[in-house]
Amino acid sequence: MKNTIAERILDFLKGFPPFDALTYDQLFTISSQVKVLYFEKNDFVFKQSEEIHDFFYVVKDGAIGIYRDSLLVDQCDEGDIFGLRAVIRKDQYLLNARAIEESIVYSISSTLLEEIIINNPKANQFLIASFATNTRNPYSDENKGTLFANEDVLRPNSTSFTEVQSADFSKNPIVCSTNTNIQEASSIMSKNKVGSIVITEKNKPIGIVTDKDLRNKVATGKHAISENITSIMSTPVITFPPNITVAEAQIGMLKNDISHLCITEDGTTETNLIGILSEHDIIVIHGNNPSVLIKEIKRAKTAETLKFIREKAQGLLQNYIEQSIPISFIANIISAINEAITKRIIDLSLAEFESPPTTFSWLAIGSQGRKEQLLLTDQDNALVFEDVEPSEIERVRTYFLTLAKSINTKLNTVGFEYCPAKMMASNPKWCLSLTEWKDQFTNWITQPDEDTMMLCNIFFDYDMVYGNKELVSQMSDSIFEAISKYEIFLNYLGVNAIKNLPPLSFFRNFLVEDSGEHKDQFDIKARAIMPLVDAARLLILSHNVKDFNSTISRFNKLAEIEPQNKDLFESCINAFRVLLRFRTQQGLKNNDSGRFVHVQELSKAERLKLKGAFKPIKDIQELIRVRFKLSQIM
Incomplete structure (x- = not known):
């Protein structure tokens, strides 16, 4: 008899990592043993210092808050995993998990974690990656252990990444004078949406009041709101200089059992207050992982805030590269962050205008559309809006051009x-x-020339970021419909796909630029990456397959469609991964796009690795040359 409940659980879990890496049978085994739990608002899933359950948890509906005492340190939404650290540590819970709203939670046995998930290489790699930038418990002064008893894999360089880096503190502390009453101070805190206020005299900090003080000293009736703020402030304040490190901040908070530090010019109470560092700031640094960053993005109110978050994502990228996390995983994470930033920017821009006159879709094109934009390069995007009456089209276009300008400016x-x-x-x-x-599209396909081929290479790699999916689906259908009526277009696209010669000369030397700004440098994008990108695009279009936009996903699909060429397509995937990682490393190292490489600066090992990645380029171009009979039209 069919287990419909297990099937529904399976359908939900397969949409989220690490479950999406499991086979159907593995996932069905897990789903068949899942316990479905219901929690009303404020119900505890587990409590701090409680002995661990033999389960970890996945949020199905609702939201679960992770608290240290009463301080919310994270919010788990649909698909988020929690309670996993304690299971792996085999120790007591260090935090509270409490329902923020009515919630349904899936409970999964720790036995299944060990038997299935950890033994699945892809799922295990996800867990390693998700812990890679946050392996320490930020609420304890000692490391409680490692994930899978392999510390070198998990954190080869984690100390330099967090503990000794400078702590990023708020440079706009909210302050009040000593003659302010509690009610006035509370209003200032509420207006500025902060959890603390510093009491100052001549710009020097003499005391601090936090939300906790208001709850414990005022809400309990011990003090009236008309009393002076000094009656409930904590004094003296604990001060540090601006160059305080994360480790120093943690020790200072733990040692003094406080959640806020005052930053002054010289680290004493005798100089001016210049900032405030909260426990939340430290948590964010330690929580520099994709889920935390995306949650920060969703809460951001300005493009400037999003810029700060994207800079943190660049640090995450650097750490992933150093930890040798698979490049496909890295690309998916960074693309998700870029997409979340773009969505947030669109929402912020829409809030500045009247409602759109019709539905629309925002498209990422080029490398961002293929989800291969790891470094901060230039933006490529487009907009499609629903058809309107001819008399209305210019008015509607003017609206969307104005909206797009606002979005492009914020990006x-x-x-x-x-x-x-x-x-x-x-x-x-x-x-x-x-x-x-x-x-x-029809014009480009039926009247191909060098310029339209270039445009096709850019615009045929699009991904919908925001808006009406149906518009994008109809756009895709129109491309395949036009190609089916004018198949010679694929031959022209084939000529374009092999225009860049394989990256090595007859004598197996790198083909470098012979003039211009980048003379004697190797163009890894044009000579190595794009030939693979162009080949994958051409071949997937020739099979009338849509919704496969990334180079790796296209080659994977091609391996399925053409099993006789599976080895070639898989070698193209491996080569693309090597090249994408290498370009990313070069970009991070030189703080640029990573496109142009100084060959003479490469080590012998690097040269050999790159040359090994070049062979599939020649082979895939030869396949295209024969399949599309290009010798007849070149």
């Missing part, structure tokens, strides 16, 4: 530079109605 503030070629939605050429996009 630039975050760090995504304007596209030099103006491949952006604020350009009237790339802000079109659905019918206009269809006509555009």
